[in-house]
Amino acid sequence: MPVEMENRGPSAGNDQDFYRPLLEVNGVTRLYLNGLGCRDISFVVHPGEVVGIVGESGSGKSTLLSCISGRATIDKGSVIYDMEGVGPKNIFEMSEVERERLALTEWGIIHQNPRDGVRMDVSAGGNIGERQMSLGLRHYGKIRQQAGDWLEKVEIDLDRIDDTPKAFSGGMQQRLQIARNLVTHPRLVFMDEPTGGLDISVQARIVDLLRALVRELGLAVIIVTHDLPMVRLLADRLLVMQRGTIIEEGLTDQVLDDPHHPYTQLLVSSLPRA
Amino acid sequence: MTIDPIPPFVEDVGTNFAYLDPQTKRSIRRAILKAVAIPGYQVPFDSREMPMPPGWGTGGLQVTASLLTPDDTLKVIDQGTDDATNAITIRAFFSKVSGVPMTERTESATIIQTRHRIPETPLNENQILVLQVPQPEPFRRLIPSEKETRKIHALGNYGLMSVMLYENIARLGRVAIAYDYPVRVHDRYLASPSPIPTFDNPKLDNSPALAIFGAGREKRIYAIPPFTKVRSLEFDDYTFTTQSWEARCSLCGSSHTYLEQIGQGDKGSTRYVCSDTYYCKSHAHADEQR
Numbered sequence: 001m002p003v004e005m006e007n008r009g010p011s012a013g014n015d016q017d018f019y020r021p022l023l024e025v026n027g028v029t030r031l032y033l034n035g036l037g038c039r040d041i042s043f044v045v046h047p048g049e050v051v052g053i054v055g056e057s058g059s060g061k062s063t064l065l066s067c068i069s070g071r072a073t074i075d076k077g078s079v080i081y082d083m084e085g086v087g088p089k090n091i092f093e094m095s096e097v098e099r100e101r102l103a104l105t106e107w108g109i110i111h112q113n114p115r116d117g118v119r120m121d122v123s124a125g126g127n128i129g130e131r132q133m134s135l136g137l138r139h140y141g142k143i144r145q146q147a148g149d150w151l152e153k154v155e156i157d158l159d160r161i162d163d164t165p166k167a168f169s170g171g172m173q174q175r176l177q178i179a180r181n182l183v184t185h186p187r188l189v190f191m192d193e194p195t196g197g198l199d200i201s202v203q204a205r206i207v208d209l210l211r212a213l214v215r216e217l218g219l220a221v222i223i224v225t226h227d228l229p230m231v232r233l234l235a236d237r238l239l240v241m242q243r244g245t246i247i248e249e250g251l252t253d254q255v256l257d258d259p260h261h262p263y264t265q266l267l268v269s270s271l272p273r274a
Numbered sequence: 275m276t277i278d279p280i281p282p283f284v285e286d287v288g289t290n291f292a293y294l295d296p297q298t299k300r301s302i303r304r305a306i307l308k309a310v311a312i313p314g315y316q317v318p319f320d321s322r323e324m325p326m327p328p329g330w331g332t333g334g335l336q337v338t339a340s341l342l343t344p345d346d347t348l349k350v351i352d353q354g355t356d357d358a359t360n361a362i363t364i365r366a367f368f369s370k371v372s373g374v375p376m377t378e379r380t381e382s383a384t385i386i387q388t389r390h391r392i393p394e395t396p397l398n399e400n401q402i403l404v405l406q407v408p409q410p411e412p413f414r415r416l417i418p419s420e421k422e423t424r425k426i427h428a429l430g431n432y433g434l435m436s437v438m439l440y441e442n443i444a445r446l447g448r449v450a451i452a453y454d455y456p457v458r459v460h461d462r463y464l465a466s467p468s469p470i471p472t473f474d475n476p477k478l479d480n481s482p483a484l485a486i487f488g489a490g491r492e493k494r495i496y497a498i499p500p501f502t503k504v505r506s507l508e509f510d511d512y513t514f515t516t517q518s519w520e521a522r523c524s525l526c527g528s529s530h531t532y533l534e535q536i537g538q539g540d541k542g543s544t545r546y547v548c549s550d551t552y553y554c555k556s557h558a559h560a561d562e563q564r
């Protein structure tokens with residue numbers, strides 16, 4: 001397929017599937033009428049890799065994330081995802097039905113506000129079971145068993161399984177959102193400020209949880225955050241955005257310990273020395 | 275399925291046959307054909323004012339009016355009986371505007387307009403069942419947005435309805451939906467069977483008769499063509515069940531029909547009768563003959 005060939009990135013010369021990127025973002029641009037948004041963004045994510053995106057408020061992080069997860073249209077560029085059993089596909093050349101199906105089977109999305117990603121009037125068990133039911137699991141006992149297992153994994157008491165998340169604390173709601181996404185073992189998870197609205201102590205617990213789950217499940221993650229200490233703990237690689245473009249990119253420790261771009265230096269100077 | 279030509283006029287009344295003008299009938303028939311071609315899919319149609327208040331089944335009324343020919347025989351039931359006010363009014367209306375014969379005999383009807391029940395007498399391939407539907411969208415109570423529900427149908431992702439069943443079982447130990455229990459039509463669209471009891475759901479599966487659902491206020495028509503697979507949602511370990519009764523009909527003795535409770539008997543005992551009054555009468559008769 002010509003499109004796929006055209007869009008092969010630097011690793012295209014390597015025939016072994018093992019080294020093939022899971023996601024390849026090529027020159028993605030989406031500009032709002034006011035000229036803001038994100039511009040000519042390119043990067044890759046490999047299977048099992050955690051990529052952090054940091055940058056000041058308004059630098060286009062959320063815009064970028066919604067583009068590459070297929071929830072917003074783009075003006076230019078392509079997003080190539082290596083589909084299980086199918087191979088690399090430009091998600092913007094898929095039909096909406098195909099794209100939604102892909103998101104359901106292979107992706108997860110964790111929103112900053114649990115209200116955007118959790119059904120508040122459905123029980124915790126029902127929330128966790130939804131994806132499995134959408135994928136066709138029709139055994140109540142199994143759905144419930146796995147819901148219970150996942151509550152345990154995200155450290156929510158099993159006896160809350162039939163409670164609606166309305167009565168949960170913010171941290172619990174966020175952990176439920178994580179369980180709800182990971183229960184079907186997605187390969188790639190998009191996270192936009194997953195600890196954004198939470199207390200510091202609660203944040204730390206979520207970060208620990210995410211770290212453990214990412215490792216256990218071998219997840220690839222793209223995580224947008226303001227939280228540099230968190231990104232150091234979680235991300236293998238880091239992208240720094242300013243005014244809609246990537247201004248610096250590298251291994252997380254490298255970028256944080258030896259920032260090159262003046263903006264990154266400014267950003268990092270606010271960090272307590274490791 | 276053959277579709278008879280649209281009759282233009284009732285000579286002795288001097289109006290369009292069956293109230294609607296040929297133009298309108300043609301547009302409703304087009305919606306019906308589309309509905310038959312895409313089983314379970316809600317086809318928008320240009321719903322007209324009918325000389326009856328909405329809520330009286332104006333959707334079903336328009337479907338029936340567009341299908342009716344002078345050779346038809348019409349049966350109208352409400353809650354299983356031919357004698358309810360709604361049924362009588364609709365019958366009187368069609369009698370006046372079409373002159374077609376009316377019947378209570380399920381076997382004799384070519385078109386059966388109904389709400390709440392499907393007759394107990396098995397239907398045949400020469401019959402069309404027209405159901406009056408208040409709410410055609412099975413997700414409407416869960417998702418108010420039309421745009422959202424259209425997307426759900428387009429994707430065929432009906433997990434959320436299974437979540438509702440899950441919630442029922444988690445809270446109540448069973449699926450406690452007695453009426454309007456959602457069905458998957460032809461393994462594709464999820465549809466509302468209209469407010470019939472779950473007892474009637476199995477009658478829709480592989481039925482020889484065409485079923486057409488008309489929702490006047492919501493401007494939707496959908497259909498289950500003859501011999502189409504219709505499955506009520508269920509889990510492998512919590513399978514779909516219909517209502518059943520310990521009792522028998524106190525009039526005809528039937529033990530296999532949908533029963534309604536009527537008042538208390540002399541000694542404080544509860545009595546049940548068939549909700550399908552025509553079936554009850556004919557069944558009682560059959561018993562006498564035995």
Ligand SMILES: Nc1ncnc2c1ncn2[C@@H]1O[C@H](COP(=O)(O)OP(=O)(O)OP(=O)(O)O)[C@@H](O)[C@H]1O
Pocket residue numbers: 032033034036037055056057058059060061062063064
């Ligand atoms: N729908 C929109 N129309 C016009 N401008 C928008 C729209 N959405 C976002 N913007 C602007 O585009 C820029 C990028 O927004 P975006 O939400 O992607 O930033 P962000 O990096 O996620 O910021 P934050 O860290 O505050 O979440 C901002 O200046 C924002 O005001």
Ligand SMILES: [Mg+2]
Pocket residue numbers: 061062063192
């Ligand atoms: Mg943002």
